[in-house]
Amino acid sequence: MSDEAWSPPAVLLAVDLVILTLRDSRLSVLLVERGIEPHQGDPALPGGFLQHSCEDLRAAAIRELNEEAALDASRLHLEQLGTYGTPDRDPRGRVVSVAYLVIAPALPEPIAGTDAADASWTPVEEILSGDRRLAFDHEEIVTDGVERARNKLEHSPLATAFCDKTFTISQLQQVYEAVWGVELDPRNFYRKVQAVPGFIVSAGTERRSTRGRPARLFRAGSRTTLHPPLVRPDPPNPKEEER
Amino acid sequence: MSDEAWSPPAVLLAVDLVILTLRDSRLSVLLVERGIEPHQGDPALPGGFLQHSCEDLRAAAIRELNEEAALDASRLHLEQLGTYGTPDRDPRGRVVSVAYLVIAPALPEPIAGTDAADASWTPVEEILSGDRRLAFDHEEIVTDGVERARNKLEHSPLATAFCDKTFTISQLQQVYEAVWGVELDPRNFYRKVQAVPGFIVSAGTERRSTRGRPARLFRAGSRTTLHPPLVRPDPPNPKEEER
DNA sequence: CCAAAAGTGTTGCAGATACACCCATGT
DNA sequence: ACATGGGTGTATCTGCAACACTTTTGG
Numbered sequence: 001m002s003d004e005a006w007s008p009p010a011v012l013l014a015v016d017l018v019i020l021t022l023r024d025s026r027l028s029v030l031l032v033e034r035g036i037e038p039h040q041g042d043p044a045l046p047g048g049f050l051q052h053s054c055e056d057l058r059a060a061a062i063r064e065l066n067e068e069a070a071l072d073a074s075r076l077h078l079e080q081l082g083t084y085g086t087p088d089r090d091p092r093g094r095v096v097s098v099a100y101l102v103i104a105p106a107l108p109e110p111i112a113g114t115d116a117a118d119a120s121w122t123p124v125e126e127i128l129s130g131d132r133r134l135a136f137d138h139e140e141i142v143t144d145g146v147e148r149a150r151n152k153l154e155h156s157p158l159a160t161a162f163c164d165k166t167f168t169i170s171q172l173q174q175v176y177e178a179v180w181g182v183e184l185d186p187r188n189f190y191r192k193v194q195a196v197p198g199f200i201v202s203a204g205t206e207r208r209s210t211r212g213r214p215a216r217l218f219r220a221g222s223r224t225t226l227h228p229p230l231v232r233p234d235p236p237n238p239k240e241e242e243r
Numbered sequence: 244m245s246d247e248a249w250s251p252p253a254v255l256l257a258v259d260l261v262i263l264t265l266r267d268s269r270l271s272v273l274l275v276e277r278g279i280e281p282h283q284g285d286p287a288l289p290g291g292f293l294q295h296s297c298e299d300l301r302a303a304a305i306r307e308l309n310e311e312a313a314l315d316a317s318r319l320h321l322e323q324l325g326t327y328g329t330p331d332r333d334p335r336g337r338v339v340s341v342a343y344l345v346i347a348p349a350l351p352e353p354i355a356g357t358d359a360a361d362a363s364w365t366p367v368e369e370i371l372s373g374d375r376r377l378a379f380d381h382e383e384i385v386t387d388g389v390e391r392a393r394n395k396l397e398h399s400p401l402a403t404a405f406c407d408k409t410f411t412i413s414q415l416q417q418v419y420e421a422v423w424g425v426e427l428d429p430r431n432f433y434r435k436v437q438a439v440p441g442f443i444v445s446a447g448t449e450r451r452s453t454r455g456r457p458a459r460l461f462r463a464g465s466r467t468t469l470h471p472p473l474v475r476p477d478p479p480n481p482k483e484e485e486r
Numbered sequence: 487c488c489a490a491a492a493g494t495g496t497t498g499c500a501g502a503t504a505c506a507c508c509c510a511t512g513t
Numbered sequence: 514a515c516a517t518g519g520g521t522g523t524a525t526c527t528g529c530a531a532c533a534c535t536t537t538t539g540g
Contacts, residue, residue, distance in 0.1 A: 008256075009293055010256075010296070011253060011293065011296060012253055013251075013253075014251075053253070053336075053337045054337055056329060056330055057328035057339070082325075083325075085299065085341070096300070098328070098339075170492080185532090187493075187531090188529075188530065188531080190492080190493065211489080211490055211540080212490040212539075213490080213493080213536065213537040213538050213539095214491090214537075215492060215493090227477065228528085231529095233530095234470065413518080429519085430505085431504080434520090434521090453511090453512085453517085454513080454518070455510080455512075455516080455518030456509060456510040456517080456520075457510070457511065457519075458518080458519055458520090459520090474502090489540085490537100490540105491538085492535100492536075493534105494533105495533085496532090496534100497530105497531090498529105498531090499529090499530090499531105500527100501527090501528090502525100502527080503524105504524090504525085504526095505522105505523090506523085506524105507521080508519105508521075509519075510517105510520100511518090512516090512518105513516085513517105
């Protein structure tokens with residue numbers, strides 16, 4: 001089982017980014033058009049290889065965020081999503097990819113920027129439904145990222161990462177509605193989020209002008225876990241099963 | 244930013260295992276004593292390098308499970324936990340490690356087996372409290388694994404992976420009590436788990452003999468998510484915080 | 487004044503806790 | 514008989530969904 005002189009095989013390590021945001025009330029992910037083979041011309045997640053052999057994984061994710069999406073990592077939520085290493089996932093050879101999940105507030109327009117003038121926001125629904133195919137195993141990675149985001153809304157203040165530094169409660173509600181794909185009662189939502197200590201904190205007495213009564217502004221609080229959680233309503237039919 | 248002839252750096256890829264089980268009502272993790280430098284003689288997680296450059300990650304985890312722990316992967320719960328790639332985590336050079344979480348039912352004794360006659364179960368409390376130091380960043384990996392297990396008990400049937408193929412409800416309760424470190428009311432627990440469709444299904448009318456009334460036996464059901472969830476009681480003081 | 491959005495009060499129901507109680511077996 | 518653990522019934526508590534209602538703004 002163990003040879004005398006054996007040395008472990010090396011692999012190429014890549015970092016891919018699932019960058020989620022809200023664009024006109026729809027959960028969207030940033031895609032870039034691949035400029036080179038393989039999968040040239042296909043939409044794919046932003047990402048790339050480790051730059052040098054001692055680059056930290058998270059640092060590499062932050063670097064790609066700047067290069068490919070022209071986004072500033074400080075201010076954004078960034079967490080490791082998972083590692084994808086099926087042997088045949090890249091035709092060039094053995095490439096193992098560490099995926100990161102990034103949550104960004106709504107931004108002006110695509111992204112005037114650097115490497116990726118071809119970057120574009122795509123509603124995740126198009127990908128989850130299979131209408132739009134991505135390069136490599138990136139569809140699976142997006143699916144996992146969306147799933148992670150949906151679950152974390154319940155137990156963490158992740159939703160605030162979709163908002164600007166200050167936000168109204170109804171803006172926060174729109175995040176939950178878009179990510180979960182449900183409708184919520186604004187009156188109950190209003191009290192529910194305020195009942196969670198440390199979730200949101202009042203941000204002065206400022207007001208923004210729309211039609212109707214002006215709303216109070218809030219900032220994200222310091223809490224990292226939500227007690228009690230914001231429970232997601234059962235969507236369809238949780239029928240009785242085997243016992 | 245992009246050189247003409249540049250090729251991405253290769254790294255060494257390892258797989259580490261956090262194998263959790265219950266031993267006399269305590270949540271425990273399998274550790275092996277390192278036989279070689281670095282950290283020779285220190286306790287560490289079972290694991291090792293990818294064997295050949297096209298070995299699948301999950302397959303490598305299963306192989307290590309056999310070699311180092313003499314455990315049969317079919318029958319055990321195994322899921323990816325996370326990837327640890329701090330540049331200086333291994334003094335031999337750049338090693339990135341993909342950690343897997345394994346849940347095993349209580350087993351006879353340490354592990355008569357192969358490579359690892361020196362394998363031993365250690366209560367996780369000794370590690371979380373900092374009393375026992377592990378090689379590399381393995382303390383962090385164990386912490387993350389325990390955290391993952393604690394959270395998944397609420398929303399998935401993970402607890403059944405700690406039990407034998409058939410089990411009584413009070414055995415299942417002991418899993419929750421040991422992993423969460425709380426006490427639960429057996430009568431309410433009894434009905435709560437039965438109220439979740441597809442969580443556990445009755446396994447014949449068999450009975451096991453102890454003192455007291457014999458209990459019914461159950462098997463794990465087909466459900467992968469629990470509706471409603473088994474909520475963990477608040478442990479300490481969720482005091483009011485900033486608003 | 488009216489429409490629209492923010493914010494408050496109240497009620498009824500569902501699920502959970504706490505605990506009294508009954509059941510089946512070993513010694 | 515009685516100790517021990519399995520299992521059931523039920524009163525009470527609590528949180529939440531539902532929705533009527535008030536407040537504050539723009540047009």
